Amino acid sequence: RDRNCRDEITLCTKVSTGAGPENIKKALAASLERLRTDHVEIYKIHSPDTKVPISESLSALTDEVNAGRIGLIGGSNYSANQIREALDASASGGYPRFEIMQPPCSLALPDAEEDIFPLCDEEGIAVTPFSPLAAGFLVGKYTPDRSRIPRGTRFHISPSHADIYFTERNFRVVARLKALADEMGVPMVGLAMAWAMTHPAVTSVLV
Numbered sequence: 001r002d003r004n005c006r007d008e009i010t011l012c013t014k015v016s017t018g019a020g021p022e023n024i025k026k027a028l029a030a031s032l033e034r035l036r037t038d039h040v041e042i043y044k045i046h047s048p049d050t051k052v053p054i055s056e057s058l059s060a061l062t063d064e065v066n067a068g069r070i071g072l073i074g075g076s077n078y079s080a081n082q083i084r085e086a087l088d089a090s091a092s093g094g095y096p097r098f099e100i101m102q103p104p105c106s107l108a109l110p111d112a113e114e115d116i117f118p119l120c121d122e123e124g125i126a127v128t129p130f131s132p133l134a135a136g137f138l139v140g141k142y143t144p145d146r147s148r149i150p151r152g153t154r155f156h157i158s159p160s161h162a163d164i165y166f167t168e169r170n171f172r173v174v175a176r177l178k179a180l181a182d183e184m185g186v187p188m189v190g191l192a193m194a195w196a197m198t199h200p201a202v203t204s205v206l207v
Contacts, residue, residue: 083116
């Protein structure tokens with residue numbers, strides 16, 4: 001029964017503390033142990049590691065793919081230029097390429113639309129944007145007054161999020177989103193999610 005259930009699940013996890021070969025091997029082994037499985041279908045590098053040549057990271061990931069511990073590889077928080085660099089390194093070195101990318105993308109941070117989405121669409125790379133609600137910013141419970149951030153929220157726990165999303169432009173976006181939601185009689189969350197999910201380059205979104 002357990003084996004049948006595993007066959008119906010697609011597992012994705014990441015290496016989040018550096019993309020050097022030894023760390024990739026160590027982090028994957030630890031993930032497999034915690035997940036009580038011998039492989040994951042998708043394995044991503046959480047963020048580009050500027051201290052390690054991408055070819056070294058790809059070589060290490062290739063070893064794990066060949067050993068059957070990883071299915072597909074991908075990355076998160078990569079710029080379009082970094083994705084292109086990785087694709088070129090895979091082509092020249094004979095490594096498996098990134099097949100899935102995970103950029104941030106929301107009405108409050110739509111930058112991925114400009115360069116990452118077109119590149120991934122052109123290359124046939126799946127895109128699973130994270131934070132489609134902008135860390136909760138798009139639900140409409142925040143004001144420009146940072147002293148009034150509700151306790152226990154993402155922006156209270158991680159104040160650096162405010163530096164990303166608390167802009168005049170984004171508060172105008174929230175106001176327009178609320179007005180449209182009221183007019184249509186639907187939640188703001190629903191509209192924000194629909195915007196993120198319906199882009200033709202998007203495979204799925206991570207909430």
